[in-house]
Amino acid sequence: MTVRDIAKKLEELAPLQHAEEFDNVGLLVGNPDMQVRGVLVTLDTLENVVDEAIEKKCNLIVSFHPILFKGLKKITGSSYVERVVLKAISNDIAIYSMHTALDNSNMGVNAKICEVLGIKNPKILIPKQKTIKKLVTYVPNSEAEKVRSALFEAGAGDIGQYSNCSFSIEGTGSFKAGEDANPTLGEIGKVHLEKETQINVIYSFEREKNILKALFESHPYEEVAYEISSLDNTQQNIGMGMVGILEQGMEEEAFLSLVKDKMNAPVVRHSKLLEKKVNTVAVLGGSGAFAISAAKRAKADIFITADVKYHQFYEAENELVIADIGHFETEQFTKDLLVDYLTKKIPNFAIILSESITNPINYF
Known part of the structure; x- marks a missing residue:
């Protein structure tokens, strides 16, 4: 089993093409063809995580957050990022990051929050355009x-829960083969008319390479006539955040207590309580203040996220409760999700949940 093999399994869950443009995902350190002895799954790749990988004989670290966000002009060990990269390289340890590719997965970060909090029928809050x-x-x-x-x-x-969707129109195509052509139908130098079917299909953009390969391999013509266009239609299964419902409505304070307990949050910062029951809940792991408007449009009673700034709490505008439970706290179960996923995909292989503490925030 190589790094490349495991990366392919991870990309079935969260294709790298789904990551945001600012992000840095995929294999960040290491040789994709290296044989993997064991995988250590973590939220962040810090020095203590690399030490743990060495101790547990894991030569691939699968990390949610990327240790490299931008290019390094030198690697001298003068920063924590440089020290991690140096230690990983010197010990032949590869580092693979998923970050917003997993954020945008309908089985990723936010699906896990919904599972932990008992939120039913979750749907994507902000579909990716x-x-x-x-x-x-x-x-x-x-x-x-x-x-x-x-x-x-x-x-x-x-399309959503449907597959094998297409639309076809029959008509007449025309072409004239040139002197160097090798036509499947018709003769060189003569205009040929052929009864043809126009086939129309849509697809998710990350599948384009495989779809074009299939088109060229199955199409009988020497020159394949085709057109590709981008659509503004909403992709239902890719995007940031999720919104769903509770099995039974709860009072706001009771629900916040549940969140604090289930998400192991030392403190919950929140906007004004509205003294109404919580039925619809929106969630977005990590820094999610940009989705406040989307949560309001979804008619959420409460929005669970992190890194909300002072003035952003005003954006609740008595339409919902904004609850900031902490960045680490919203994403902490992501590594459990990845361990469970990889264990099912690669049984009888060493997939280890990191025990290293990587939360940079402490509470007094």
Whole structure:
């Protein structure tokens, strides 16, 4: 089992293409073809985590947060980032980060918060934009089913809970093969008319490489005619945050007590309580103040997140309660999620949950 093999498994859960543009995800340190002896899963990759990996004979660290956010001009050990990279390289330890790729997964960070808090029927709070594409291609009628099936097999045609979705139109295509062509149909130098099917399918943008490969391999023509366009349609299963409902409504203070207990939060900072029951809950792990407006549009009674600034609490505007439970606290169960996922995907392999404390914030 190589680093590359394990990365492929992780990218089934959280494709790297789903990460935000500012982020730095994927393999940050190490050789993708290195054989892996064991995997240590952590929230942050710090020196004590690398030491733990050495002690537990793990040569791959799967980290939620990336240790490298921007380029290093030198690696001399003068900062904690440089020291981690130096120690990892000198001990042949690879580091792989997931961060916002996992934030945007409908089985990722926010799904785990919903699970811990008992939030039912969660849906994406802020769907990621520009993630759906449309492919149009033209195929001889006799080959249409073959090409259509190949596109479906490669992942095209998925819409929500439906698969194998397409739309086809029959018409007549024309072409004239040049002297150096090797036409499947028609003759060189003569205009040929062919009864063709126009096939239309949509797909999630990270699947494009496989879908085009399937198109070219299954299409009978020497030159494949196709068009690709980006759509503004909403992707239901990719995006930041989640919103769902409680099985039974709770008083605000009772729900905040539940959150504090379940999320191991030493303190909960919150906006004014509205003296109404909590039924609909929005969550966003990490720094989530940018989603306050989205939580209000979703008619959430309370929004659980972290890193909310003083003036941002005013944005509640008596429409919902904003609850800041701490950055680490919202993301702490992410490593449990990843250990469970990898253990199922790679049984009988050393997948270890890091015991190192990486929360930089202490409470007095």
